[in-house]
Amino acid sequence: MLTIDISCQLTDFNLTINTIINSNAITGIYGRSGAGKTSLLRAIAGFHQTTKGCILFDDKPWLQSSGNILISPENRPVSMVFQEARLFPHLSISQNLRYAQKRCKNSKIHYSNLVETMGIKPLLAKDINTLSGGEKQRIALARAILAEPKLLLLDEPLSALDTGSRKQFIGLLREIHKIYKISMLFISHQIAEIEQLTDEMMVIEHGKMTHFGKTADVIYALSDLGDIKEQTSLDLLINKSLPDFGITELLLFNDQKLYLPSHYIAEHQKTRVRCNVMSTDISISVTPPSSTSLMNVIPVVINKIVKLHNKAKLQVSYQHQRFFVTISLYSLLSLELDIQQQVYIQFKASALKTI
Amino acid sequence: MDHPDISALWLTLKLAAITTLILLIICTPIAWWLANLKSRAKFLIEAVITLPLVLPPTVIGFYLLIAFAPNGNLGQTWQSLTGHQLAFSFSAIVIGSLFYSLPFVVQPLQRAFEQLGTELLEAGAMLNASKLDQFFTIVLPLTKPSFITAATLGFAHTIGEFGIVLMIGGNIPGETRVLSLALFDHVEAFEYQQAHTLALSLLFGCFALLSFVGFINRKPTQQAVGVR
Incomplete structure (x- = not known):
């Protein structure tokens, strides 16, 4: 100590x-x-x-x-x-x-x-x-x-x-x-x-x-x-590689599947990988997105909404993992988003960056 | 060359060698201290150390002669400790040479220590090397060219000493009669042939010494500059 x-x-x-x-x-x-x-x-x-x-x-x-x-x-x-x-x-x-x-x-x-x-x-x-x-x-x-x-x-x-x-x-x-x-x-x-x-x-x-x-x-x-660019840090378990598609399946809290391009993972990262996702790379859907090319979809609860000019900064959580999401004020109002609402966040595999 | 000149040559080399050795021992900590000194009074201390470069040697010789006199404090202490008179002795010209050649040894070392900086020493400290260990394993190898330069300048400058030696050493053959005094004696006695021999020997000897050191130092100096 x-x-x-x-x-x-x-x-x-x-x-x-x-x-x-x-x-x-x-x-x-x-x-x-x-x-x-x-x-x-x-x-x-x-x-x-x-x-x-x-x-x-x-x-x-x-x-x-x-x-x-x-x-x-x-x-x-x-x-x-x-x-x-x-x-x-x-x-x-x-x-x-x-x-x-x-x-x-x-x-x-x-x-x-x-x-x-x-x-x-x-x-x-x-x-x-x-x-x-x-x-x-x-x-x-x-x-x-x-x-x-x-x-x-x-x-x-x-x-x-x-x-x-x-x-x-x-x-x-x-x-x-x-x-x-x-x-x-x-x-x-x-x-x-x-x-x-x-x-x-x-x-x-x-x-x-x-x-x-x-x-x-x-x-x-x-x-x-607001001291640093809003991003979410994730510590994920490497589950399996899907070589035919060039992607790797990861697990958040052993159950929520996430995907990222396999070449993002360095050789020394064998079991776990630390990643981050920028708040501006995440979008929100109020219903489960059934037909989407976005590979990462997570059910979350909205904890906080801050309106800033023409933007809205949201804090959402999946179990105890918190995410930052930035959307337009227009989307916030048209989707009628509110605190404690259950929604889905989604982002591309390539938006999940290893650090 | 007759016997007294050979004796003067050996005496000169002995004086230069002893002076250089002592100077390296005392100037290393002085140069280290000065290189790391942050005091505003640093320029005053540097001025004191540089004084022998600009003062007429007779000024230093005059004050040393007064200090070495049998009725002076230093002279009395010396006599009570050794039983011999200090003025007009070999020891007196060694002490005089130390003052006279001090800046020639301090300055190259100080510049080298300043250029080396503290970065590599900090790296050494972080590897558990003590201060003494750092000095012998980092400082000394990286500033070796400057030590060679300092020793050469101190040695060559002592060989060329005249005014101080004359004032505090007299001109006693075998005791204080160094080459520069022997040369002076030959000129006074119109023995130009012997004077030529001595003068040319000194000239080529010193030139060869400086060239040799310059040659040795050439590459390592460039490497040492690139250290930081």
Whole structure:
């Protein structure tokens, strides 16, 4: 468990965070650029010398201003993957990895197992200066894990990567978390990345924490506030592939079938897949749509209706899964939609995006 | 070349080698401190360290001579500790050389440390490397060309010393009579042939040393620049 109660003067504002983070989870830190996300991570790592307050990890103090305790960064069981890979340019790739392993007191992670898991074996023979951004970050992540930290800090490690590499890297992080049980704090200003990777998330604005909770709940709250583009996050079970049609059948709560194009699913996504659907991609029918090309149809109940100019923003739910739907004001009035009404939402298979 | 000149050559090399070694040891922490110093008074400290570059060597020599005098504090302390007089001794010219060549060693190191930045050191700290470990495994290998440059400049500059050595060392053969003083003696005695030999030896020796270091440093320096 990571207990943070700190205050730290930054250039434009004061970073003040008071929270407790579950150490078994991957926790996302979301916020706009300059909100104080990186400063928080650097304070946890011990790089912000001026930080006051208290940081405890599993009840061990890393910082306790009242008792004059300040553990230096190298003595905290923490490792960090930065925005840039920060590989040592005078060492080869394997020397970079061994650098971490040599300084690890109780080496439990097997070097070759990790190299295998992370798929970096073909990279080991390469010249460090010829690696792509994605490859460098994979080596930096492997190096950080070989240090066997109890807490891994990830400071926007995907910012320099292309979309394909990002998805691959996120899959890798989930795999690493599953195998090595390392707690992770992951910074991003891309909500999709946070949504795909994290179990819990916090939102930071001007150095203050504004939200903290389960990722889906916080994203729902942000969508509700209009802080992010309205979208619905879904954690779905992969049921079966229909190769003749190039689509895959998914299950929501083990009974509601949903479909998406099979090529949306990455190789590492074997049993579950996280998806989202934009509110503007969903339409509403008051009767069960019997003859429609739209493959995803879900019976829902309307919970909330907000009229905004010529649009209507609806919140509907299927069991405890909530959906955002945006329709025109004209449709709202002509269909005579109302709170607690049972309707059907529908969207194309291609509107269900994996994240 | 006669025997006194050989003795002056060895003395000069010994002086330059000892001075360079001591300078590398004391200038590394000074340069590190300056590279990371955030104080507004940094420019004043840098000015003090750079002073020997612009001051006439005789100014430094004059004040050191007063400090080293047997009735001066430093001179008295030295005498009570070693039993020998400090002024006009080999130790005196070593101390004088340290002051005289200090900026030539501090500056290249400071620039290298500033250019290296803190990013890779933070990466090292996150891999459990202690400060000393970071210095020997990250800083030193990546700034090696600057250490070679600093050592060369310190060594070559000490070889060319004249004013300070003359003031605080006198011109004692085998003790404080370095090459530049021997050359001066030859000129004063109209021994132009010997003066030529010494002057050309110094000229080509220093040129060869600088060229050699420049050659060694050429590629690694380019690599070090690309670090960040």
